[in-house]
Amino acid sequence: MPGPAAIIREIHRLKKHIVDLRNELDRGPIRLKKHHDRVARLEDMAKEAEDALRKLKVAVQEKELALKSTHQLIEKHKRQLNEAASTKEYEALLAEIENEKKTCQQLEDEIIAGLEEVEVRAAKLPELAAEADKLKQQTPKIQEELQTRRNEITELLSQAHKQLEAVEATLPADFRDQYNRLVKLQNENAFAEVHGRTCSACYTEITMQCYNDLLQEQFRLCESCGRMIYLPQSSRASVEES
Ligand SMILES: [Zn+2]
Incomplete structure (x- = not known):
């Protein structure tokens, strides 16, 4: 029959075992929460990317409208050139037309850059959404794994407590x-x-x-x-x- 110190050793082993099992049990929900957080973060990123793309498209449309109205303004000022009452007025109109042409050039450049960016971002969008979706689909499997392990640990804990009780009784x-x-x-x-x-x-x-x-x-x-x-x-x- 083992002496008290040997019994103490076995009791300590069982108690540490119980602590380890409880810690593992506690980590289950933490793992699941981390998974949910990752899914949420990816979904947020996908949504943010979608919003940014929508805003970018709106900005490009606004520039296209501005370009159109600037072109109309140039036409109007060109017509006014014929009706100019003085050289001063004529030159002022010419200067305005020159400025408006610069504005058009700038808007055109910005529109081209904007359209290119829309294309790049639109191509990336499905990737992000697919990644979020893939991760989300793993949730039931993770939940099932955790539940299985949880049942195992609960059983192991019950066994360990019974063993501990039995060993303590021999002190x-x-x-x-x-x-x-x-x-x-x-x-x-x-x-x-x-x-x-x-x-x-x-x-x-x-x-x-x-x-x-x-x-x-x-x-x-x-x-x-x-x-x-x-x-x-x-x-x-x-x-x-x-
Ligand atoms: Zn000591």
Whole structure:
């Protein structure tokens, strides 16, 4: 029959196992949320790209209208040239026509650039939407995976709790109160493995006497941090073999 220190070692193993399982359980919803966030971000990007394209098209249309009305203005001013009452008026009209022609050239350049950009952006739009859609379609699979793992973990947790209860029941009555008090305070942190002769929780060296007691699987606390300590499984095995 294993001594108290060996029982403590097994209890610590089970408690750490339970903590790991609970942590994994907690990570499930976080993973799902991250996935939803990614889908939402891509959908937003697709929508923003669509809006930007729509605005760009409107801006190009406005420039086309401005170009048309500037052309009309040039025609009107050209007609007015014939009716000019003075040289001054005539020259003023000529200067205006010159300016309007520059405006037309500028608008034409901007329209061409705008149309090119509309083409480039319109080509990218389906890619973005398809990417968002593809990611969204993965949602049920991810949900199913998480649910399956969740069921597995729940089962494993139930088993681990039963094992823990069974192992705790084998602790000698003499240590039960102390054990309960320490576990109530610190739960899985109430235990520490000894590496070499050092407590792995507080890095304090234990005495030779304490070490020998642990080799005999006696119930011992770290004199420095007060945790229930034990040697790794292999230490005891090597003593038994020798
Ligand atoms: Zn310690």
